[in-house]
Amino acid sequence: MKKFFALALSLTMALSLASCGSSGSASSGAASGGSASASGSAAATVETVSSGKLTVATSPDFAPYEFYAIGEDGKPQLAGFDMALAQYIADYMGLELEVVPMDFDGVIMEVGMKNVDLGMAGLSPDPSRANAMDFSDLYYEGGQALVTVKGNADKFASFEAVNDPSVSVGAQTGSIQADLAQENSPNASIIQLAKVTDIIAELLSGKLDAAYIETDVAKSYQKNYPDLEIVLDVPYDVAGSAIGVVKDNAPLMEAVNAAIAAAKADGSLEKFIAAANEQASGEKYEGLLDENGNVQADAAAASASASASQAG
Known part of the structure; x- marks a missing residue:
């Protein structure tokens, strides 16, 4: 467990939301009104794998759900509407968000092993995954x-x-x-x-x-x-995506579903999706970063090769 969390990438996500142009709706919405009272009670009653944190596993190779947007400084920044929603849920619950990037099959495994609280990777609530995780309400319908x-x-x-x-x-x-x-x-x-x-x-x-x-x-x-x-x-x-929730944690499931409903009701989710689609059309990287938090050289070369092949 300690080794696992030593590899975790802690994110404030404020910069991702700010670049999406929706920081205000997520943060202020979760800190005032109905969300404020909900977050206070959730933080006190919901048990998570790391006290005071909401730990989320994701696979950042799935734009516009989750990916790395490349900033003007050339640095990768975790983005996507799953990640914006993850921050919203953490804010709603009054918890700090910790995101752990990994390969897709690892997301399912880590939720199943209860090493993380949630899996957010464009997950379909397929019955074959029911042994590994419980599923939230659908938050997005795709195809x-x-x-x-x-x-x-x-x-x-x-x-x-x-x-x-x-x-x-x-x-x-x-x-x-x-x-x-x-x-x-x-x-x-x-x-x-x-x-x-x-x-x-x-x-x-x-x-x-x-x-x-x-x-x-x-x-x-x-x-x-x-x-x-x-x-x-x-x-x-x-036809749709749900959040994978660690099994047998009813208070967490209740809080996640309440946050999803709130994000839909106040228009935040719609904004997250629109912003993520816009970001995904720009410069981005999809995959895991190296140990220094940089785009992996071989992946960048493969992307350049694919672009050259397509241009030819």
């Missing part, structure tokens, strides 16, 4: 998509076309998209990769023929890589 490049858009415009052993189909490890790939393309060569950024790079370089990606995430990547094409909406029974 699922099959993505390829423009040159292959006609060729891979149906599930039948990609359901072939000669076709390579990508999906993120441990994700709902991996399940959808197995469900809709069982005969394809399914390649699971840890990061969505890796999937995009493989698509653009031609190493993958198609990929299953969350719709708004795919649209975010399209803004940077216009060669990407969404060819199909993928049917999925659970």
Whole structure:
């Protein structure tokens, strides 16, 4: 446990919210009116893994949910509407926010091991994850998509076309998209990769023929890589995102759901989503930082390579 928290990235998130232009609505909304009384009682009654803190695991390779926005000084800053909502929830509860970035499958594992309080990574409340975590109310409704490049858009415009052993189909490890790939393309060569950024790079370089990606995430990547094409909406029974809450902590669940309702009611969530989409269209980095808090050199090189490939 001590080793785990030594690796945690503590964030005030105020700078992320300020860059989103919504700091006032989140902070002041959580510190006054109905939210103020709620936060006072929540901080006193909710047990968290670290006293006085709300510890959130995330996978920052999933814009506009969570990613690193690159500032004018060239430094990466954690951003995205999941992260803005995480700060809102912490403020609502009167707790300090601590965010722990990791690979997506690690988010599910750490919540399941009760090393963190919440998992916020565009999580779908799939029943297969019920043993690892409880789920909050839905805070965002999205969709699922099959993505390829423009040159292959006609060729891979149906599930039948990609359901072939000669076709390579990508999906993120441990994700709902991996399940959808197995469900809709069982005969394809399914390649699971840890990061969505890796999937995009493989698509653009031609190493993958198609990929299953969350719709708004795919649209975010399209803004940077216009060669990407969404060819199909993928049917999925659970269309939406929820917060993974550590199991058997009813007071925490109640406080999280109350904060989600408050963020919807006061318009903060809508602002978070709009701001994150705008930020995601600018310079960003998706993936884990190195031990010094910088963009990893090999990841930056891969991104540059993908851009060059797309431009060519």
